[in-house]
Amino acid sequence: MALFLQLGFQGIALGMVYGLIALGFVIMYKGSHTFNFAHGEIVALGAYTVLALMAFMPWGLAFLFAVVIMVVLAVLIEAVFLRRMVGKSVTTVVLATLGISIMLHQAILMIWGVGTHGSAGPVGSGTVTVGSVVLPWSGIATIGTSVVVLAGLAYFFQKTPYGLALRATASHQEAALAQGIDVRRMFALSWGLAAFLAVVAGVFLASFPRVVSPALGIVALLAIPAIVIGGMDSLVGAIVGGLIVGLIQVMGSYYLSDIGGGRLHEVLPYIVMFAVLVVRPYGLFGSKSIERV
Amino acid sequence: MWVKSQSRRDVLKMLRKAAPALAIATMLTLTACGGSASGDSASADGVKTGKGVSDSEINLAILTDYSGPLAQPATSGSIGLEIKLDQVNAAGGICGRQLVLHKMDTKYDPQVTTQQYRAIANKVVMIPQLIGTSSLMAVKDSIAKDDLPTFSASLNTAALKLEDVAIYTPPFEVELINGLVWAAQKAGASATNPLKVAVVAPADEYGTGYADSVKFAAEQIPGVEVVASPTYSPADNDFTAQATELKNSGATVVILANTMAQTAGLVGQSAQLGYSPQWIGYSGAWNAALAKPLAGLTDNFYVSASYGALNDDVQGIKDMNAALAQYAPNEKPSNFQVAGWLSGTATAAVLEKACENKDLTREGVLAAMQDLDIDFGGILPTVNLGTGDSIVSYQSRMNTVNADGLLIPTTDWAETDQARAWGEANGF
Numbered sequence: 233m234a235l236f237l238q239l240g241f242q243g244i245a246l247g248m249v250y251g252l253i254a255l256g257f258v259i260m261y262k263g264s265h266t267f268n269f270a271h272g273e274i275v276a277l278g279a280y281t282v283l284a285l286m287a288f289m290p291w292g293l294a295f296l297f298a299v300v301i302m303v304v305l306a307v308l309i310e311a312v313f314l315r316r317m318v319g320k321s322v323t324t325v326v327l328a329t330l331g332i333s334i335m336l337h338q339a340i341l342m343i344w345g346v347g348t349h350g351s352a353g354p355v356g357s358g359t360v361t362v363g364s365v366v367l368p369w370s371g372i373a374t375i376g377t378s379v380v381v382l383a384g385l386a387y388f389f390q391k392t393p394y395g396l397a398l399r400a401t402a403s404h405q406e407a408a409l410a411q412g413i414d415v416r417r418m419f420a421l422s423w424g425l426a427a428f429l430a431v432v433a434g435v436f437l438a439s440f441p442r443v444v445s446p447a448l449g450i451v452a453l454l455a456i457p458a459i460v461i462g463g464m465d466s467l468v469g470a471i472v473g474g475l476i477v478g479l480i481q482v483m484g485s486y487y488l489s490d491i492g493g494g495r496l497h498e499v500l501p502y503i504v505m506f507a508v509l510v511v512r513p514y515g516l517f518g519s520k521s522i523e524r525v
Numbered sequence: 526m527w528v529k530s531q532s533r534r535d536v537l538k539m540l541r542k543a544a545p546a547l548a549i550a551t552m553l554t555l556t557a558c559g560g561s562a563s564g565d566s567a568s569a570d571g572v573k574t575g576k577g578v579s580d581s582e583i584n585l586a587i588l589t590d591y592s593g594p595l596a597q598p599a600t601s602g603s604i605g606l607e608i609k610l611d612q613v614n615a616a617g618g619i620c621g622r623q624l625v626l627h628k629m630d631t632k633y634d635p636q637v638t639t640q641q642y643r644a645i646a647n648k649v650v651m652i653p654q655l656i657g658t659s660s661l662m663a664v665k666d667s668i669a670k671d672d673l674p675t676f677s678a679s680l681n682t683a684a685l686k687l688e689d690v691a692i693y694t695p696p697f698e699v700e701l702i703n704g705l706v707w708a709a710q711k712a713g714a715s716a717t718n719p720l721k722v723a724v725v726a727p728a729d730e731y732g733t734g735y736a737d738s739v740k741f742a743a744e745q746i747p748g749v750e751v752v753a754s755p756t757y758s759p760a761d762n763d764f765t766a767q768a769t770e771l772k773n774s775g776a777t778v779v780i781l782a783n784t785m786a787q788t789a790g791l792v793g794q795s796a797q798l799g800y801s802p803q804w805i806g807y808s809g810a811w812n813a814a815l816a817k818p819l820a821g822l823t824d825n826f827y828v829s830a831s832y833g834a835l836n837d838d839v840q841g842i843k844d845m846n847a848a849l850a851q852y853a854p855n856e857k858p859s860n861f862q863v864a865g866w867l868s869g870t871a872t873a874a875v876l877e878k879a880c881e882n883k884d885l886t887r888e889g890v891l892a893a894m895q896d897l898d899i900d901f902g903g904i905l906p907t908v909n910l911g912t913g914d915s916i917v918s919y920q921s922r923m924n925t926v927n928a929d930g931l932l933i934p935t936t937d938w939a940e941t942d943q944a945r946a947w948g949e950a951n952g953f
Contacts, residue, residue: 235769238769239765239766239769243763246762346597347596347814348597348786348812349817351818357796357797357822359798359799366798366799437762441764441789441792441793441797441819447594454762481761482763482765482766485757485765485767486765486766489756493729493756494756495758497758498758498761
């Protein structure tokens with residue numbers, strides 16, 4: 233039982249990180265109808281920025297400055313590259329985001345090189361033991377921070393004018409325009425929010441014992457099964473999907489270690505993703521859309 | 526007249542349709558014929574030359590990971606090779622020819638490796654470094670078909686079984702076995718003083734080979750028992766499962782057959798779970814960059830390596846450091862540069878021999894590799910390449926790591942009976 237709880241805790245911590253990344257994807261998709269393949273590299277860049285700033289200031293300040301930098305970068309990317317593609321085909325937009333992803337990855341390599349660096353998380357290797365379950369502080373911080381961020385986002389979307397405007401834009405752009413909502417500002421807001429989530433996810437993805445490395449961008453793309461499982465347009469689904477993927481990975485690496493040469497847990501999130509696509513193509517919490525042809 | 530025009534139009538139409546196909550066929554034919562050095566010939570100095578060799582150049586290729594998961598150690602290895610070749614060129618080159626290195630990024634991906642191999646194979650006489658066992662396996666048939674002499678930078682015995690491929694140091698399996706034997710001796714393991722050991726390896730056929738080599742050696746040592754052998758996949762971001770299995774097994778020695786990408790997770794999460802065994806990694810499991818994230822956790826961490834370290838007081842390292850200062854002064858020192866330097870040293874030795882034999886064709890280079898003694902200036906004991914399908918040496922030594930992550934030797938070079946027994950049992 234202790235082992236199950238131990239693995240479960242780690243799975244939830246990892247799943248929350250995937251959930252935050254997935255949430256960023258979903259907010260951008262809902263807000264600007266763009267599936268942004270560069271989001272993984274924005275996560276990586278967020279972690280690198282925090283780590284670089286940590287050399288000059290305490291972690292808290294480094295995190296805040298990194299959020300500002302990444303939000304500005306994301307808004308610029310949206311304004312300069314993606315807004316010009318409004319009305320273009322989905323393929324064109326997707327290819328554009330792939331191109332941006334490659335550019336960001338190369339920028340990381342040019343600035344910081346190919347090597348690994350330190351950890352970017354707010355806490356180190358300390359742990360607290362509850363019964364016979366060891367809870368790393370990095371995991372506690374991940375879960376605690378994620379809950380606070382999610383609560384903040386829920387309040388933002390439910391109670392604030394900008395949040396309501398963003399929801400209206402996500403629901404129906406033309407109607408939102410008709411109501412006087414500045415849709416372009418909403419696009420920028422969705423990207424800015426996603427960038428904030430990317431920095432949060434990035435620092436916890438690179439928390440002890442994980443380190444900041446160029447591979448973070450690819451790791452972040454493990455959130456894609458989470459999005460599909462949860463539903464491309466569901467905020468709750470993004471989190472639930474992330475938790476499912478995190479738990480599958482961690483629990484599976486132990487309980488399924490004798491199956492599939494010890495690599496079944498690696499593909500299981502994608503198997504679950506395909507199963508969900510077959511049974512509920514719009515995801516567990518996504519909305520079924522009907523188009524009039 | 527109308528009929529004639531119609532025929533001419535038909536002919537022109539037919540030619541227009543056929544032109545692209547003809548152009549492609551012509552290009553393919555020219556490509557198949559190869560570049561400028563398509564056949565063997567004798568140069569003005571009487572040296573037989575072939576593909577990749579002209580009167581002024583000897584063309585070599587490195588196929589390594591410059592932007593994938595092993596970019597950090599692979600790039601360091603490339604630098605080690607480059608500075609060695611720079612040093613050779615500064616001294617006049619080989620056979621009066623400058624060594625030209627073509628750098629090809631494989632991204633540690635077998636498919637990309639295949640593309641890169643095809644792009645360069647016709648232009649070079651030798652591949653001094655090819656990294657990645659999977660990548661090597663993807664092009665092994667092409668290497669054999671092309672008779673392209675290749676040094677594998679993935680130092681495992683899978684490479685030894687391949688035609689025209691050799692490794693110039695003891696393989697990883699020897700490092701792992703020697704590390705286990707050292708740990709057993711240090712612990713005083715015996716039938717009355719048993720030692721529980723675990724081995725962590727990747728969940729693939731090569732990992733199975735590493736784990737099997739450790740298990741083979743354990744059976745040879747009284748009192749040593751392998752009680753756990755968790756595996757991992759390269760996509761794993763969390764090692765709670767592996768750390769828990771290790772802790773629950775009661776192993777007091779853990780042999781790490783993983784790459785450096787997993788070492789921080791395994792050691793770090795084990796420490797978080799309150800599990801601190803003696804860690805023994807092979808040379809691929811450690812990188813100086815790990816010193817920072819694992820600060821305070823490496824007191825009981827050892828590296829079993831078959832080649833020397835950056836601060837060894839031997840001529841080879843002095844030469845390497847001098848070359849590094851001259852040709853790559855901005856590069857941070859890394860032990861993987863030593864590995865690259867070794868590949869450059871081995872390559873230079875092979876080409877020198879081929880030059881002496883007046884044969885710089887691929888066949889000549891392959892012949893030069895046979896039974897060649899290579900002196901690495903003390904970085905590791907002199908090796909003999911044999912026939913290319915045997916283990917060149919069974920010697921390794923143990924190292925600790927200092928606060929900067931650099932390897933500090935704690936033993937002399939030594940080989941073990943268990944490693945030899947394993948080699949013989951596997952036909953090497």
